[in-house]
Amino acid sequence: MDIEKRLLAGDKRAAARLISLLENKDQEALAILKRLYPKSGNAYVIGITGPPGAGKSTLTDKLTKALRKEGKTVGIIAVDPTSPFTGGAILGDRVRMNELSTDPGVFIRSMGARGHLGGISEATASAIKVLDIYGLDYIFVETVGVGQSEVDIVKNCDTTLMVMVPGLGDDIQAIKAGVMEIGDVFAVNKSDRDGAKRTAREIDMMLDYNKDALWRPPVKMVVASENQGVDELIKALHEHRDFMKSSDNFIKRRAQNAKNEVVELIKERIERTILDQSKREERLEHAAERIAKREIDPFSVVDDVVGKMNL
Incomplete structure (x- = not known):
């Protein structure tokens, strides 16, 4: 049985294999994804x-276990920092979620960020589609935690859960950086620590500034390690899902996500077209040296490259 039929039959190994092939930009795997896209x-x-x-992995673990008790199947895509030695993912999340890995209703995948600034692996969008076609009810995408460029996560998700924690000293910095704007639901984890209520108040104060928002993100206090507040957090996530689906906001967000994905794919295709061939790369290196020496300007180089591509 080929990988396509195995995936549709609910074969976990087929799903894992297809994700690996897509990470490596395998054209046959991409053709399979194109054919099966209507099933996602x-x-x-x-x-x-x-x-x-902030304890994102521990919280993901607890949320998954709670959903499994409801009989739901769950996928977890943990985007790890790329190992400087192997180029692969450092599988810390999988080690911590060892108990879940034996559950047939849970699919865990660690993916290397591979230097992608958004905190999301470039193959994450494809992996989400594979797990969707595979037939999971929920898919969690957990990011590296890289600051403001984390807003890339919004381009892949229906609901974004922002996990904050007291005592890191960067709560206000995160708020000022604008990362706060991407959260649909907020969780103050490790809320048994000093300063947790102050952190929650600061988040609430920032949310008060956006008085025109149709959805007011709830702020939940959680101690993931003790499984405290997890059920209330799931309820808040469900409330956001219901709010989105009760209006046209749900399809609007997915349409915006699709638009962002198309733009990213076009950028990637253009970049690959420019750099694929060694001669082109040599010419680019030579042009870069001339730019550095102020013998030519970067705008003219771009005009030349794009002109030759007939864009």
């Missing part, structure tokens, strides 16, 4: 983001 769109995709050390 059923899973609810939740992005989990926040600063490093």
Whole structure:
């Protein structure tokens, strides 16, 4: 049985294999994804983001277990920092979620960010589609936690959960950086620590500034390690899902996500076209040296390259 039929039959290994092939930009795998694309769109995709050390992995673990008790199937895409030695993902999340890895209703995939500034692997959008076609009810996408460029997560998800934590000293910085704007639901994790209520108040104050918003993001206090507040957090996530689906906001967000994905794919295709051939890369290196020496300007180089591509 080929990988396409195996995927549709609910074969976990086929899903894992197809994701690996797509990470490596395999054209046959891409053709499979194109054919099966109409079968996607059923899973609810939740992005989990926040600063490093906020306990995102522990919270993802607890949310998954709670949803499994409801009989739901769950996929977890953990976007890890890329290993400087192997270029692959550092599988810390999978180690921490060891208990879940034996659950047939849970699919865990660690992906290397590979230097992608948005905190999201370039192949994440494809992996989401594969797990969607595979037949999961929920897909969590957990990011590295890289600051303002984390807003890329919004381009892949239906609901974004922002996890904050007291005592890191960067709560206000995150608020000022504008990262706060991407959250649909906020969780103050490790809320048994000093300063948790102050952190929640600061988030609420910032949210008060956006008085025109149709949805007021709830702020939930959670201690993920003790499983405290997890059920209330799931309820808040469901409330946002229901709010989105009760209006045209749901299809609007997915349409915006699709638009962003198309733009990113076009950029990637153009970049690959420019750099693929070694001669082109040599010419670009030579042009870069001339730019550095002020012998030519970068705008003229771009005009030349784009002109030759007939864009």
